[in-house]
Amino acid sequence: MSDFLAQLSAVPSRQYTLGTVSDEIYDRQLRDLKACFGQPAFVPGSVNLTECLEAISPSIHSLSFLCLLRLEIQQTQKRTQCDIPEGLEPGGNLWKHAIRFLRSFDPIQIRYAGYEWRELVELVASAAQATSKPILAVKAIRDALDRLDTSGIFTSTHLILVKLTLHSASYTSALPILDRFLSHFPPDTHHTHHEFPLCSECTPATAFITDVPGISSKLTYRDHLRFFLYSAMIYMALKRWDQASHCLSIVVASPTANSVSKIMVDAYKKWILANLLGHGKVPAASKMIGPHVIRVLHSLARPYISLAEAFGKGDLRRMGAEIEIGQSVWKADKNTGLVSQLFDAHDKFAIIKLGKTFSALTVVDVLQRAPSCSRDHFVIEEFVASMVMSNALRASLSHSPGGQSVTMLRLSPTAQCHAFREEYIRTKLIKGRIALNTIAKHIAQTDEALELSPENLHFIAKSQKWSGNSEKNGTAGAAEIDEDLMGDGQ
């Protein structure tokens, strides 16, 4: 037993060791350990797995812990003839171990057991689902993804996370993951060349996710479309329309090969509604969307487009009629909730528009000037007040001193305190800078992966010129060799 434990804890996480082990040795140790678990005789039959799990720490000996846990789960599954045995249900023994592991594992060691890691995550997710407690898994999986740090690579785990989030309606808990830029996908090509061993701090995420094929299941186009659609739904639930619209435009603008996915159609419908709710108008469709896709989308989302037209014209009666006519459509598309928010949004934008024309007017006038407002004049004051409070409208309300029930609405664009405004701009700029840097980094990575550096392009162009000119001389071969050298040099 103790021998076995010693074997398990032979390779501790580097964060907890004082001496420095070189990357190569550490790499070999981890690979050996992983290989050991592949042998059936490695775990002696006398050993109580549960005790072992108690004995070793998931944060220091993550690889051993994960493999042991997997073994234990497999054994239990075999014993109970059940995919999700009792111990794995929330509150159970195995569940506790799994959660403890997901919260504290060492991301470097896990690189050697990507497949096992994903299996555990999926088990946790389905266990939580099976017991109708998805919220318990959401946080654990979010933390696990956070620890793994895929640095912008989309994996199947992301999709699991957003699904669980939607099921559990705990929208804010997924935000830390959603707010990060995802811009890469695990390519299914295997690089033969490694600059660093897998365990090195310097190994870029693109490399290990590629090299550990198991860390994400095989993806299809539906997975990433769904992920962004679900992310948008989460943002919409939180009324973060800008982000929602961005996610939806990703789905709509997704590259296609002669066909349009129904997910894209759904996203387009929601995109129209999100923009109406967030901006009061539908912007022109992105130029990145192919014309044939636009045609399909337009023809399939016709009720939404005419609804948006009615909204844009401020024609409240027509909008009401459109909403009434389309009841079954909204219901079928599960957009009834969004559509029902349109009236509020309409009034909001009508009042904001007044601010461009008037600098002050009575609340009664508001009703007259925005004739499309769907409220009577007692409610309108409350509505305006709530808009001012939520910072949607820069204005102030004042009751007249004479005791008459006339409330004056002063709309002033510069009502905000100057210093406050500067601070606000500053934070936005900083956020923008971070986002820009991330994007730039990702673009550079993609450029590298696509071998798009200017030097390389220049070189290829040149070598083709050579080969074109000197085909007869047989120097074309030299150029090819050069090209290979260049490829290796990267």
Add this chain to the structure above:
Amino acid sequence: MELMPPDVAEGNFTPYGAQATGPGSAGQEASNGNVAASVGPFVRVDDTPKFELDSYIANYSGRTKFNRLFLIGTCSTHLSVEALKAAIAEAKSGKDVSRYERAVQALAENAPNEIEAVLDREWVERLQRVVRAETDRLEHELRGYKNNLIKESIRMGNEDLGQHYHRTGDLTAASKAYSRMRDFCTTPSHVASMLFKIISVAIERGEWLSVQSNVQRLRSLQTKQEEQSKNQPKISAALGLSQLHSGSYLDAANSFLATEPSLGDSYNDILSSNDVAVYGGLCALASMDRNELQRRVLDNNSFRNFLELEPHIRRAISFFCNSKFRPCLEILDAYRADYLLDIHLQRHVETLYTRIRTKSIQQYLVPFNRVSLESMSKIFVLGNRTDQPSPDSNSAFVQELIELIQNGTLDSRIDLEKHVIVSSQGDKRIEVQEAALESLENYIEEAHIRLLRTNIVRAGLEVRPLGDERRPRPEERVGGKRSTIGNIFSRATGTKH
């Protein structure tokens, strides 16, 4: 002076939209007649115009005389009978049967009891015979000339035929006949006279593009100095007219301003010097700012001669330059009926007046930080001054201001509590910051989407038809990958690899 309510004319206006496409559509409608007649009454003018019909029409000669009379007859309620009678008399003195019939029909609708309202069938038949005989004779002569191959005779034969068609109202045939003269013109003055004839037919047909192109030809023509100075005023006037109709008022103003006063009554078959003053003045008022008006219109020595013919236009312009907007607008309003009865101005009066009014309001607001609505309405609400002591927030004038603000013409906002207009002093710094942030956001979003698209394609995850789920085999892609870029290049450069 009688002050008229702003809505002098009732009826449906299509102020500018219809005009933008003016040249083309008018040309189609008026394939064989003149513009005014074929479109039917454009507006109904119920007010008495200021001009005397007799002295007004005496300014013109040729076919425009009938066209103007007919227009006044169909549009004005006061002058209808008088003008139509004069039109019938004018038509009977000419050779155009169709105009006579039109005029009689119009009179029969307005005043069926007049003697002239009955068609003189005998005259019509006789004239039709005469016209037919004349056409045959001229065409026969032309054929003879063509056989003789004498250029000058062929030119004159075509000219005679063209003039005959023009007189009898067959404008399409007339313009064809005139165009045929081109090959047989030997001297520049012949070319010039031919072009003038084409222009005059084109003006009558409302083909403003053709007017413009022929004017350009006239301009580039090398003629003698004296002839050039004789032609210049006509050229400018015709060009101005076509620009007015195509809605480019600033160009029209420039053309009319460049017209030499030597025009006199030499172009009476198209327009008179008074018209040049009115058209030029109104276009300038609608399109130029105060400095330009002062410098280029009031201080313009040659145009002054025209303005003296229409002193009220000069008064209106100088009032505008001196920021006395109310008298300026009052003068224009007083003459609205006159201009609505002008064959060329009719369709543009509303647009021109609206522009002048908008410009006045803009100019008026320039020096103010805040202006009370009351003092503004004193100037811009024409009509009874005592009628509206303080402007109601629902008055038409406030509504007009709101529209101007909403379409972005005025950069100010209305304060309905204190009843003032406040000019917006947007904080430039904040505006710039917001614009920068917005473009930053847009950039990031677009870059993100484009990056994702690239990577989706790279990972083989494009949306593809069902059943075609298979991603390309790794080997294929690995094998293909290195040469992918090479392939693109070879395709682009077209070299063999």
